[in-house]
Amino acid sequence: MLFIDLDNFKNLNDTLGHDMGDLLLQQVAERLNSHVRAQDTLARLGGDEFVLMLEGLNLKPEQAVRQIEKVGNKIVAALASPYNLKGRSHTSTASIGIALFPAEYDKVDEVLKRADMAMYEAKAAGRNGMRFFDPRMQAEVSARASLESDLRQSLGQRDFILHYQPQVDAQGQLIGAEALVRWQHPTRGLVPPGEFIPLAESTGLILPLGRLILHIACQQLVAWAAHPQLAQLTLAVNVSARQFHHPDFVEDVFATLAESGANPQRLELELTESQLVEDVEVLIGKMSQLKARGVHLALDDFGAGYSSLNYLKRLPLDQLKIDQSFVRDLLEQPSDAAIVRTILALGANLNLAVTAEGVETQEQYDALQDMGCRRFQGYLFAKPGPAQNLEHWPLATTLAG
Numbered sequence: 001m002l003f004i005d006l007d008n009f010k011n012l013n014d015t016l017g018h019d020m021g022d023l024l025l026q027q028v029a030e031r032l033n034s035h036v037r038a039q040d041t042l043a044r045l046g047g048d049e050f051v052l053m054l055e056g057l058n059l060k061p062e063q064a065v066r067q068i069e070k071v072g073n074k075i076v077a078a079l080a081s082p083y084n085l086k087g088r089s090h091t092s093t094a095s096i097g098i099a100l101f102p103a104e105y106d107k108v109d110e111v112l113k114r115a116d117m118a119m120y121e122a123k124a125a126g127r128n129g130m131r132f133f134d135p136r137m138q139a140e141v142s143a144r145a146s147l148e149s150d151l152r153q154s155l156g157q158r159d160f161i162l163h164y165q166p167q168v169d170a171q172g173q174l175i176g177a178e179a180l181v182r183w184q185h186p187t188r189g190l191v192p193p194g195e196f197i198p199l200a201e202s203t204g205l206i207l208p209l210g211r212l213i214l215h216i217a218c219q220q221l222v223a224w225a226a227h228p229q230l231a232q233l234t235l236a237v238n239v240s241a242r243q244f245h246h247p248d249f250v251e252d253v254f255a256t257l258a259e260s261g262a263n264p265q266r267l268e269l270e271l272t273e274s275q276l277v278e279d280v281e282v283l284i285g286k287m288s289q290l291k292a293r294g295v296h297l298a299l300d301d302f303g304a305g306y307s308s309l310n311y312l313k314r315l316p317l318d319q320l321k322i323d324q325s326f327v328r329d330l331l332e333q334p335s336d337a338a339i340v341r342t343i344l345a346l347g348a349n350l351n352l353a354v355t356a357e358g359v360e361t362q363e364q365y366d367a368l369q370d371m372g373c374r375r376f377q378g379y380l381f382a383k384p385g386p387a388q389n390l391e392h393w394p395l396a397t398t399l400a401g
């Protein structure tokens with residue numbers, strides 16, 4: 001239940017009169033109505049108070065909180081954009097209090113009271129925002145909001161670095177590396193991507209972040225080009241769905257390559273299966289453009305999603321990366337070993353290179369070689385680390401091929 005109360009509504013009534021107040025209420029109601037789905041209920045309780053009841057939310061509270069947060073943010077933004085009251089531009093905002101209750105709950109008054117209390121919290125916190133009644137839910141939402149603002153600030157200061165993880169062949173020779181982003185957080189130290197990439201994706205910050213990552217990676221390629229042992233390495237860069245689907249993505253990649261002077265043939269972009277679901281024709285078009293410039297394309301975490309084999313044969317890919325989960329249980333789980341064999345056979349038949357990711361033990365390395373795998377990445381060879389680590393390869397490792 002969302003309890004929505006306009007901020008400083010009384011001022012409008014007092015200064016411009018009740019006619020204007022009524023007009024604003026009508027427009028607020030229209031804006032609210034446009035954010036309501038068929039199964040939801042919207043009501044005006046009286047004065048400047050509205051109530052919105054969202055139904056059919058996810059049963060997991062943390063998922064439901066995200067759904068509500070999304071709707072709440074939209075409503076806050078929608079109600080804060082200027083109104084036209086008889087030709088006069090007027091600004092107004094609203095505060096929202098939120099309380100969750102189960103479907104069978106019959107204490108309506110209690111729910112309303114909670115939502116109302118949360119609404120006052122939203123007012124106290126500076127208005128033009130929302131608050132959850134449940135302190136844990138509020139804590140979760142606040143933590144996400146502060147992570148987002150930290151992320152925005154860090155982007156401006158370019159507080160991100162890339163770590164590089166070697167990829168080796170059957171002899172243990174270095175053939176390439178994967179770039180993995182780390183956030184240099186002002187107080188938390190190095191933050192791994194799993195903790196901020198999803199937020200960057202949902203907020204759209206992945207677009208500027210992705211450009212920054214590609215830029216750093218291309219500069220690294222240029223540095224390696226001058227280095228006899230490293231000049232032939234391919235550098236793999238992860239690209240998230242939202243980035244790849246952006247209409248300017250291909251142009252951006254070409255611009256970054258041109259600015260940096262990096263050799264496109266040394267760049268590999270890693271896509272994931274989830275990216276392949278929509279718009280196959282557009283996808284193939286983009287991939288072909290990249291491919292025509294010499295950029296390599298890999299499918300990351302292969303086997304973990306739902307790839308259509310029919311698409312797979314049409315995509316201009318160079319390589320499949322076997323999902324870590326299959327490599328991890330390769331020796332214990334015959335079904336995982338069977339999947340690895342199948343992916344290797346698929347790669348051979350479709351003329352795609354296959355890399356095994358997450359190789360941690362010599363036994364896994366040996367078993368993968370016996371199955372015909374020729375490219376490897378994992379802690380056995382090296383953990384991701386600063387670029388300098390690669391310059392000392394293979395001196396830094398005791399691994400024999």
Ligand code: C2E
Pocket residue numbers: 165179180181192193194197213237238239240270300301324357358359360377378379380384
């Ligand atoms: P990924 O692309 O599948 O990257 C491999 C992940 O597995 C990395 O985690 C790496 O550190 C870890 N790893 C490598 N070898 C082993 C091993 O032997 N054992 C185990 N248990 N793990 C191993 P990391 O760096 O935390 O990255 C996690 C994910 O975050 C990546 O998965 C990728 O999906 C995403 N990511 C990382 N960097 C970027 C980036 O620059 N852009 C985007 N869009 N996503 C990124």
Ligand code: MG
Pocket residue numbers: 178238270300
């Ligand atoms: Mg990857």
Ligand code: MG
Pocket residue numbers: 300301321323324357
């Ligand atoms: Mg992977």
